[in-house]
């Protein structure tokens with residue numbers, strides 16, 4: 397196999413050809429899927445017993461959706477579609493139930509995944525001259541090895557730094573002349589706070605770009621990271637059920653993420669009715685993988701909320717773009733009957749320059765009512781012992797939030813660097829209300 401990381405023929409393929417390629421790959425994927433115990437049963441119930449039953453891409457709509465619960469029910473080997481001796485790796489993500497969702501890879505699957513990752517990385521302008529410090533968790537989580545393999549494929553010098561320990565991260569950046577970073581957006585913000593504390597001069601670093609993903613963040617957060625660290629930030633999207641990162645990535649236009657449609661079929665549906673949304677409307681992203689033989693997954697309900705761009709991208713790539721994920725259909729908070737997405741709160745606070753780099757949303761019961769508290773750090777320019785600007789900032793946050801989400805929150809201001817930071821995905825919401833009420 398020869399997977400090139402820059403292939404204009406594929407990336408700029410006319411839509412009709414791209415769809416023909418998708419159909420051909422979908423048939424192959426279904427042939428693989430029919431070997432997995434779960435799909436053998438599921439698909440035969442839906443009247444599909446052979447990949448040749450698929451005549452057009454529209455036929456995919458006859459397929460039932462696959463959910464995270466299905467994957468858990470199929471644990472450990474219900475979705476495996478090749479002999480176990482041909483599996484070379486697994487990745488897993490553990491959810492709240494404790495039963496992990498496990499994805500298996502053949503050797504070819506790994507190569508294909510690395511190819512998509514390399515395409516993403518090269519598309520942001522990186523090449524073999526770059527030094528890439530991968531500051532995200534390695535291990536069962538796909539973010540570490542995913543970007544790592546892609547970086548090597550592009551020929552960059554990859555430093556498998558892993559997450560955490562900012563002092564060590566700065567040292568590596570200085571020692572090796574790091575030009576590219578990968579981390580969660582919250583860790584990149586944290587890094588900037590620590591950089592100031594440690595007295596590390598930006599001029600002593602050679603940073604040019606960062607890939608930020610694994611958790612939702614707003615355009616304001618991207619701009620904040622870009623201006624604080626003086627780098628270009630590119631949004632990286634993926635999920636372990638679809639290999640991990642490498643499903644969709646921003647190109648240098650930074651206007652939406654190209655979904656690699658020769659590897660994935662994307663649909664957007666209304667999460668309540670499961671019917672397709674109208675062009676450009678927001679809904680839940682549904683993904684079908686077209687590039688993995690060991691664990692095929694068809695019409696996966698990602699729970700991630702997004703919308704498609706209708707227009708083609710200025711870069712000339714024809715693969716459809718999606719807007720940044722605004723949240724998950726299951727992370728909506730209902731506070732005294734009002735629906736609020738954490739992303740709405742982030743958008744308000746991250747646009748204020750007086751606000752620092754970390755925040756936490758707390759929802760709790762206060763008698764019969766719900767109470768929302770927004771805790772934010774203040775920027776290093778604001779002194780905690782000067783109450784006048786602090787009170788003014790508190791009022792400003794309260795008023796802007798109330799105008800945006802129709803809830804009057806309590807606002808707490810904290811010193812820069814004092815709110816907790818997690819090594820993996822940021823925990824932005826603490827909802828202590830009893831679940832069964």
Ligand code: AMP
Nearest residue numbers: 489609610611612632633634635636721
């Ligand atoms: P995991 O399977 O543990 O890697 O988690 C995948 C989930 O992380 C996705 O379904 C999204 O909810 C979230 N995620 C990953 N990348 C992004 C991103 N760039 N923006 C927003 N959410 C993301």
Ligand code: ZN
Nearest residue numbers: 647649709711
């Ligand atoms: Zn583009």
